[in-house]
Amino acid sequence: MTSSQYLARRAFLARVGILGAAVGAGGLLPRAALAQPGNPLDDVVALLRPVLAKLATDTMNGLVVFVCPGPDEYSKAQGTPRGDPGALEADAARFLTEALDNFVPFPDELARPVTAALTTGLADAGIELPGLDALPNEVATLDKALGSLLRNDATIPLSLLIAGLLNLVATTVNPAAVNGPFVSPFARLSFDEKARAFEVIETPLASLVSTLDVQLPQPLSESVSGLLKFVGGALLEFAAFGSYGEYAVFDRETKQLTGRPVGWQLTGYQPDGPVEGWDEFIGYYQDRTEVQD
Template sequence: MNCEHDGSWNRRQFLTGFIGSGAALAALSMLGVPAAGAQPAAPAPPVRDTINGVLSFVVPGNDPYSQHQGVATDRPGGVTPDTAASLERTLDRALAIPLFGGVGVPLPGAAGVAVLLNIFAATADPGASNGPFAAPFANLDHAKKALVFEWLDTDPRFENFIVRFVVNSLPTLAAFAAFSEVSAFDPVERKTTGRPVGWDLSNYAGPSDGWDEVIGYYRGIDKVEA
């Protein structure tokens, strides 16, 4: 994809031109998504690998996705099964309509986001499909993941379309999920099942009925004059 443009294309021209490129067609075929006018393919896009690629980019940890991108830590980060599932549910509920309608990427929610990121990943690195993960985006190094987000965030051809909202909100939603309790939360019982990763990431001591410092009067002060 040529990222130097004058912003004069309309939406259909952009999608037709972009999805007609060799890298994009290869990515769509690999991801099980038909190009415009093609018959639907059976395989689903690698949603979980893509979402883990996003979570490791936003909140690196000691997981394989973070280690492969070249930016990792020595403790758990955003990549946990429950965190990924929570982010996928959020995207599915928030984006119930296909990102590109019936043109090129007729998928909503997390699947549509996965296709979008992986198409641009194939442009950032044509060899990204050969990595250890099913999703090209997850196979990118940290810098190239940032480049994908930069392209998506600055391309004027996405102005006034839902894609712009998706790109702007995705890192925020990923960070929110990583620092929340969803990594160790039972949605049926509505209680934590252990210590959430987000608590360790934020150095949160956990819930408390109170602190000794604020029981009774504070340092002998029993009233405050207005």
């Protein structure tokens, strides 16, 4: 790897959030693990796995509060704190992660090139990343560990791929998001910046597709912009459904609720819980109960 490739690779890892999550200020990977040349790669890989999970979770937290803000730190960071409960109280980030990772049968033929892009992607030189220098320099070991993990793990969680996409776009919208609180660049954006990120995703410019550097085989390559449009919409729709649904308090065993869902609290729905019916019948329009030709 040449020096400029190395810098571009480092910038890419910073932008998808992995560099910061692993070794940034508050990073989750012990610096020593990367710094000691003799440390076996497997150890780093084992340490990296929870870091990536945390990165995905953190990104999802930043996403769901965009749709339904609440009294949490993420909502505060995006500039829309609320007193009433929101997406995190509704467990919508876990809802979204579980749905993405376990129930969307994301085809391997798509996951593999996206994973390859994550493993080898280089950030384009056009974007200045302020504070990149503040991030530590131990990219080589981290990168090897990441490559090993992505190549060898049987299933790459879709939530991690989505998180990488959101973070990459987040650093396009605001390059300063490579540093800051949380571990996800997307979670560091303001409400307006998050909206701008979705604008970029929904208007899949050639530049975004090339930034992703996903080399899909023909004829799949034509599907990329369509998939991005779909993913952009679906993330918001699912975040909304999860935030206002019963997921957090539904006991699958008993099929009962263990508490009042956030969505019900926010909307005043069913103040006394589930019903068998309502006294809502008020008659027939113009007293007509039957029509005929």
